[in-house]
Amino acid sequence: MKRKRKGSALLTVILVFGILVTVGTAVMTVSLSDVKLRSNESKRVQNLYESESGLENVYGIFSKSVDEAIKTGNEKVKIEIEALNSRIVTEKDKFTNNETYNKDLIDDEGDVKEEYIKALLNSTFKEAYKNYLINEITGVINNKNSYLIGDDNSSPRVSIKNLTAQEVAFKKTNPDNNEPEELKMVISSSYEKIDNNGYKNLRTVETTFKIFVSEYGNPYAMENEKLILLDNIIRGKTLAINSNLELQTNSELNIKGEAYVLGKSEAFSDSTGIMINGSNARLNLTEAKVVSKGDVRIKGDSSKIIGDDKSTLYTGSLAVENNAIKSNIDIKGSVYANNDLILNAEKSNIGIGKGFYGINDIRKNSVGERRSNSSSIIVNAKDIGEKDGSSITIGENLVLLGTAYIDTKPESYQTGESIAIKGNYKAYTTALENEGKYNKDKIVFDYLTPLQLASRFTDGKDLTLEDKNNYFMAYLENKKNSLKLSGINLSENIYTLGVAINSGNALGGNYTIDNDTIKRSVETYDNEIKKIESINDYINFSAITSALNKVSNFEKSKQVIYISKENTNLEISNGNGDSKDNKIYLNGTNAKGVIIASGDVYIDGNVNFEGTIITTGKIVIKDNAKVTLNSNKKVVDYIVANNFKYFDGIFQKNMENVLSNIEVDASVVVENGLQNIPKDNLIKTNNWKLVK
Incomplete structure (x- = not known):
């Protein structure tokens, strides 16, 4: 007979339930402890930020104090100026009457000693400035709690650390240097969050504040x-x-800054702009921006235009005229022109360091305007490229949006050259053989006094600018030795509408309307030339x-x-x-x-x-x-x-x-940007550290 096991299932359930309760309780205890730790850490971080914010608030307080100190200093200076007005009148009267006068204030010619006045006003300003800030800081230290901020428990408590009222002063860190005096303080900021158990998680940070002495640097004058x-x-x-700017013989003009020479109403004619008329004259540009709505022309021999690399010239044409032999242009900056760069004189040289930008696009002008408004380089100097002869050198960029013209009658003949050297026009007077569409049996030569020039195709169509460009290059291929190709030295960045001569060779035009260099040069010229009409x-x-x-x-x-x-x-x-x-x-x-x-x-x-x-x-x-x-x-x-x-x-x-x-x-110019010294120069902090 078997025994019956009653109640075993119940015991098993009770045992399992007990184990679960024990594990669950342990898990909850750990979780609650972790939550508490996270909450405490969060409060610690929050309190640290609150403490840091106290230092930032102090910077604002000191900033306002510096503003008031400057204001106080300026007010003291005004009072001093009023007193000086009376003293100066008295001392000048003594000088006039041959009486003993104050030689600190009045010089031997009876004029006010400006440097003495400036030093006196600066001293007055600085004394008032320093006294104001010393009194402010001393007042805080003498306060019962010595708190800059934080009289209640809802904000950080910020105080000046280890500084007595007697020690508040502006000092030099090194008496032998020229650094301004400084007032040095260690500022402590503390914050602790109050909970049901009292103060918890106290956090304290410190940093060193330095307030420097401002200068009163304004000029002195007598009116008010x-x-x-x-x-x-x-x-x-x-x-x-x-009108015009003219230089006569043996004269020299040095320009620094911005100069606008607008010319006469018939702008861009030969008689307007900057004219160096005399021999051995010199125009020097130093950190200059010169705008001539007419031209810039050297007409006298042995004359010069010199410019440093920070100078820029804007002009109609830039020219060395026929009679200006042994003349030079040496501009290390840039030149922007609405018309031509012209070299007519022998034994003369043109150098432009940062580029020549001839921005007038011939195709935008009507037929009658094209010759006078077409940007190109024209060389009529017979000794171009010869030893000790004339030359043109251009660095960085060359932009030429026009082509040259031959002076023929009844109308001028447009060539296909953006850089034209006298004598090279023979290319358009010569019939070509074995040159396809430009072969002599397909070209009509018209007589334009004094030359017979390739003008039309036999079908009646005129040669286009592109055709003339190609015609010149075809002539060059067959008769290169007959052309003048030396004396012109350019950079690799060449953007021209027509043929360009460079270092003994010729290049076909490569102008494209979307070229960034071309677009920028046109915009730059237009912006400057239109500023003052x-x-x-x-x-x-x-x-x-x-x-x-x-x-x-x-x-x-x-x-x-x-x-x-x-x-x-x-x-x-x-x-x-x-x-x-x-x-x-x-x-x-x-x-x-x-x-x-x-x-x-x-x-x-x-x-x-x-x-x-x-x-x-x-x-x-x-x-x-x-x-x-x-x-x-x-x-x-x-x-x-x-x-x-x-x-x-x-x-x-x-x-x-x-x-x-x-x-x-008080009759002195006080530009806001000069008088209001940036606060970063007057208030500085360093040596930040976390204390607790």
Whole structure:
């Protein structure tokens, strides 16, 4: 008889259930512990970010303090200027009356010592600037909690570490160097999240803040006005003239900056633009952008145009004329032309370092305009390519969108050459044999005085530009030795509409309308040439109520203000004399100034002028004169601002939306970009570290 096992299934279930409960409890315990750890770590990271944000907020606080310190310094300077005005008047009266005067303030000629004034104002500014910041920092340290921020528990607590009120000062790290003084502080930022159990997960970071001393670098002047000068495109040019710029014999003109020579109304004729008329004359371009809406021509022998690699010339044609033997053009920058590069004189050389861009596409012009508006290189110098003879060298890029013409009657004959050397036109006077469509039995030669030239096919169709290009190349293949192919040295980047001569060989035209170099050159020329159409668009001569000729001493030089709407000639000389009416004498010193005239301007002697000359007439550099003209917009704006009553209403087309407006305060120009030193230069941080 078998025993019955009752209750075994129940025991098994209870055992399994117990095991599951035990495992589940363990898993839940581990999971809860992991969640808690993750939550704590998340709070730690969050608290670290909160602490870091405290340092960023302190940077903002110091930034505002620096702004207020600069403002306080400027206010102290204004007070000092008012006191100086009275002192200067008193000391000048003493000088005039031969009494003992303050030689720190007034020099031996009775003029204000500008450098002393600048140093005094700078010292006043810096003292006020430093005192303001020292008082701000000392006030924080003397506070009961010494917190920069963090008086409540909801934000980081930021404090200045290990610095007493007596130790707050601007110091030099090395007394022997020229670095600015600095105020150095270690800033500590702490944050801890409050929960039901109190403060947890405290995080602390530190960094070193350095605040540097700002400079008061503005020029000093004697009047006290406040106004805003809107920017104006013409005010910063070295030259801006409606007519021509002419150089006479043995003269030298140095141009730095931007010069606009607009020529006469019949632009692009031989008589407009920049004309070097005299022998042994020289035009130097240094970091210059020169725009001549007429031409640039050397007419006198042994003359030169020299330009550095930062200079660019925009012109109608660039030419060395027949009589200009032994002349040279050496421009290491670029030349953009609406017409031709011309070399007619023997023993002369042309070098252009960064490329010649002849941008006038002949095919866009009507028949009557094509000859005067076709970009090519024309060489009539008989000694081209000979030993010690004439030559042309062009680097980087060559762009020629036109071809040359032969001067025939009753109309000019268009060739297929973008680079044409005198004598090579014989190719179009010669009948070809065994040349297919250009064979002599298929070509008609028309008589155009004084030559018989290939003009038409026997079927009546005219030879196209492409046909003439091909005709020249066919002639070259058979009679290469009869052509002049030397003396022209080009870069590998050649883009021409017609035949190009290069280093003893000839290349057919390769112009394509979608070429990027060609498109950029056309756009560049158009943008520059259209910037200023006429001086009268920018100068309101009717606002000039009376002529002004004011020459005064200024920082060991002369300050010149000349304004006139009369069509009379102005003479500028470095000789001795009293400046009045239409004569300016610089008495052997350099000059800074603004000249606005309606007549011609003649410059004589060794003249160094910094500023701007604007006239509707021409400028002539006289025989034996050595002239340097340099644009300096800061100088011009300073002079206009401090003499605004004379210039009010004269400048037109002001750029109202330009951000670089100029503020004039106490008769000094304070450009926002100069006075407001970037905060990164005045407040710096380093040595960041995590403490806890």
